[in-house]
Amino acid sequence: MKHITQQHEIYYDEALKAILLSWKGFPSREQIRLAAGLAIELMQAHKVTKFLNDQSALTELFFDQDDWVADTWFPKIVDGGTEKYAVVVSQRHYEQLPAAIKSSKQGKIEIQYFTDLEKAKMWL
Structure with missing residues (x-):
């Protein structure tokens, strides 16, 4: 199953054996x-880690959703068995991240x- 909207694309990548979620613009x-x-x-369907x-x-990171994402x-996804979680951000956003969360x-x-x-795909 591949789900595509104006704001995101999400699918299971067979080669990586991973879920890929790509964002565009500024999702609600x-x-x-x-x-x-x-x-x-x-x-759950693909039993990925x-x-x-x-x-x-x-265009902007959605920090207003941080609490919901974290809590x-x-x-x-932890309970679902995820072991490796890669996040790709723009260079501008990467420079804004605290060093402690980059890895x-x-x-x-x-x-x-x-x-x-x-590089993110290779790390996975």
Whole structure:
């Protein structure tokens, strides 16, 4: 299943054995939650342990959703078995991130931020 809207594209990548979620523009809260729910469905259907969240085409990062992502969505992907979580952001957004989160481990999940999609795929 591949789900495409104006704000996101989400699918299972057979070669990477990972879920890929790509964002565009500035998604609404509803669009973020829709894509997050679809991601969980795909993760369960394919029993993946890797997730790539490509935010490089976002006009702005959606910090207003950080609490929901951290408190609701992220625990679900942890419980779902995710072990590696790659995030691709633009160079401008990468420079705004605190150094401590560019490469970290939260529970069982390794999290790595990138500015290059291919490097993120290789890391997975």
